[in-house]
Amino acid sequence: MKEDWLIEPLQEQRFDRARIKRLRNKMEKRKASICSERAKLYTQVFQNNEGEPYILRKAQAFAYTLTHMSIYAEEDSLIFGNMASCNFAAPIYPEYSIQWVLDELDSFAQRDGDVFTISEQVKQDIKDIAPFWLSHTHEDEVNRHISDDIRLAEKQGVLHRGGISMSGDGHIVPDHAMVLRYGFRYFIQQAQTALQKDDISASSKAYYEAVILVLEAALQYCKRFAIYFKEKAKTCKDIAKQMEYRELSDMAATMLEQGARSFHEGCEIVYLIHIWQMIESNGHSFCYGRFDQYMLDLYEQDIKKGILTKENALEIITHMFLMNSSCNKVRPYGHTRFSQGYPLYSNLVVGGLMPNGKDGTNTLSYLCIEAMHLCSLAEPNFSARYHKDSPRSFVEACAKLIRTGCGMPSMFHDETAVAGLLSLGIPKEDALDYCPIGCVETGVPGKYGHRATGMTYVNWGKVLEIMLHNGYDPASGIRMLPYTASEEAFVDFQNYEELWQAWKTYLKFYSDISVQCDAICDASLAVYDADPFASCLIQDSLKLGKTLKEGGCRYDVISQSNIGPSVVGNSLYAIKKLVFEDKRFTMKELLAAMHDNWQTEASRKIHKLVKKAAKFGNDQDEVDKIVADVFYSYLALLSDYETLRKGKGPKVSCYTMSTSNITSYVPNGFVVGATPDGRYAGTPLNEGCSPTQGSDTQGPTAVINSVAKLPNHMVAAGQLLNMRFAPAALQGDEI
Known part of the structure; x- marks a missing residue:
């Protein structure tokens, strides 16, 4: 053929x-x-x-x-x-x-x-x-x-549920x-x-x-x-x-x-x-x-x-x-x-x-x-x-x-x-x-239910920012989960292990809330999105006598859209390397520079250092491993989350992960201040699982090698890696 x-x-x-x-x-x-x-x-x-x-x-x-x-x-x-x-x-x-x-x-x-x-x-x-x-x-x-927790997390800029609630x-x-x-x-x-x-x-x-x-x-x-x-x-x-x-x-x-x-x-x-x-x-x-x-x-x-x-x-x-x-x-x-x-x-x-x-x-x-x-x-x-x-x-x-x-x-x-x-x-x-x-x-065509991805959008860049500020969102002033008893919007982390445990704590807190949001939207969709036409064209729906939202499908797998893993990983690496290992500046000095959006003379010196730190997408194991750890930290949570249809018909019913964030990495970046990787306030987060903009300097093979170190085999709702080439680089048919 x-x-x-x-x-x-x-x-x-x-x-x-x-x-x-x-x-x-x-x-x-x-x-x-x-x-x-x-x-x-x-x-x-x-x-x-x-x-x-x-x-x-x-x-x-x-x-x-x-x-x-x-x-x-x-x-x-x-x-x-x-x-x-x-x-x-x-x-x-x-x-x-x-x-x-x-x-x-x-x-x-x-x-x-x-x-x-x-x-x-x-x-x-x-x-x-x-x-x-x-x-x-x-x-x-x-x-x-x-x-109230969902509404507060939305006001902080962590969660976005518009599509599934409307x-x-x-x-x-x-x-x-x-x-x-x-x-x-x-x-x-x-x-x-x-x-x-x-x-x-x-x-x-x-x-x-x-x-x-x-x-x-x-x-x-x-x-x-x-x-x-x-x-x-x-x-x-x-x-x-x-x-x-x-x-x-x-x-x-x-x-x-x-x-x-x-x-x-x-x-x-x-x-x-x-x-x-x-x-x-x-x-x-x-x-x-x-x-x-x-x-x-x-x-x-x-x-x-x-x-x-x-x-x-x-x-x-x-x-x-x-x-x-x-x-x-x-x-x-x-x-x-x-x-x-x-x-x-x-x-x-x-x-x-x-x-x-x-x-x-x-x-x-x-x-x-x-x-x-x-x-x-x-x-x-x-x-x-x-x-x-x-x-x-x-x-x-x-x-x-x-x-x-x-x-x-x-x-x-x-x-x-x-x-x-x-x-x-x-x-x-x-x-x-x-x-x-x-x-x-x-x-799987003809066997999957709705929403393989795109339930609640979760802004990981914002989760990181809130974590670094002792639970406060600097923009709204809302504080949902203090890390310490102090009222100060700052945590003087003493080592990387403490920093990493804080990340896992805040990621779980907001992920739990986002799953609650999914369930509320899902329960309403079971009524208002009753779709006999679409449902009957999926295997097992007619046999079970149920729409997809009621459990009338073979496989019920859903995921959220997780935004900014490379920003988080690069930021954690910068702190690990420059604060805890090389001791080039303190946590307090770093946060002060971030609050200045890297604009003052002292801030620019710190900015120069964090920009030079290794970044995901250049085939450098030390930072690639931390970005992979960020993925694993979320994947470890998923076994505790259930869809509303578990036990109601589907043979597989579970959560998985996706980095399919379409263009949402741009508006999600609007609400996030400067981050420890050197990113400026209000600028885009990274797209999908791609490196942050302009940080991949070693060519496309290095990007692919970095992405290959991620747990892609566990991200069953798909990874989004976008790569852009100059047209001149693709001229001719020689490979």
Whole structure:
């Protein structure tokens, strides 16, 4: 298969590059806007079904929306389906949170980033429905239960919970292979059979009824497009386009009643599942998973039949990728600092080992890479798995795409990722079948529940600052955990062991609070994020009669986002080396220089010394070990933390670790003063597990060697290592 790709290059004349270019240009020039359609339709249903189980209310609203929302198709696209009334419009989800929408109605278009236009009619629509939802949303429910400790930790700048307390969960990969094999009628029949049981619980009964409602509505959505394309064909003058409309109409008319009948239909189904999940819930990171694996049978079937060429397949894949860019999500302005650039994190991965341990790279792996060359847009979030026996041609193809500057594919090392999942107790066959979820999180497609990462964000830089100030946050003055009985905002640590024990004490204190925060948000999401559509596409959900949040999945693994480990490790090393070993200055002198933000003459002398101290990312064991110790200090806590679903269905239910902090290392740095590593107040913390900005001076190999010393095999929700190269360094094909 790989050799076929190399021997038989693409025949340019066999696919319509101009058409792709037109569609891409439209997606590139699209303007973000706010759509009120979903909010109005959901409100209508919720106003009329009060008193029913919440999951049925949501299912009825979802079904009503799919059968009454506007539908349209992009003129040049072979893939159809829309989640809002126009291209790149973001729906409003009032059941999750509405107050922030009201607060920002007049400022969406004035933002300095992630700008959204909003019409006066849409503003009025939102004002009209808002009274029904105020005090009855997921956010309201969370706020009713948030403890004083959580609020204080948030005011200190240690915790950030915005996303999980104001939106849905997301972070999920459906069982695409099963849907493509059987279609939705198969799932409907399973739910109908379960409803016949005598011992069915009320909650399971409501769930199965909800599943039938949402899947039948999805089938009706397809039939609406069948009629839409049939009407388009009637008025179309162009014979070729008329034939295309008829083919799309025929495909939509019976699609998903059974399994996919062609490669084109398979791609369409995968895309529709994606947008239906985003209509149901306003979480993010609804992912495509291992596209080149579950689509391969359909590709080979159509090639063998002579109804598909490699070029046809490339065109369809490219259209699907481009249509992903028609989707959008609006976040509160404060949250955009943590997730900038209208991100959806719709991860699609190619390559890597198969469940049998053999390499799974195939023609579709390369076609997806070529499709990304043609798209060159931020979505889908494209990734590649590689291992020691990956084909050289595949790795080089990935490198050439990275060289374009698009920042993709993200590269996932199989040996490390698989080891991480095995450490959680996940069977080897499933671990080998992992895929990225969202940014760098890893999970098992079709078997993982929600939120592989991204629960509460925990600012480790702030934890360090508070620890050094005897429990005080210098910015807010809030003190939650004194280290000594003294009222002074200073601890005169006598040796490194005392300093290290203090770090572990404060890390545990704030980690415990953050897990409490997770549980409160999770409990509310179990009600307000009831998602029968997304849940039924995960294995064991229908068998257990539970949504994912109730325990209806095979593996329930969650993590927080831990921000600033390199800053913490570098800072601890600087104190160890310069205060305790070399005695170049005292703890009091160091803190005074930090309070001055390194600006006075005396402070600048200390700053010069701490900047010269060894830094993570340069393959220096003494500091790399301390950064690794920082990771281990958190990993040691995780066995004490449980998810709300433990013992309720999943075979594995636990916490793990992730450094997937997206752009949040920037706003988290805003609230942290100067740190002992020489960092200035208010500047960014380190990104993911990457070295601090500008501190890696020995080249990329040294960076990788330093990162390799971390306990990556235990960080099962993924490590984020970003490396930037000057374009000139990547010119030419010589390695």
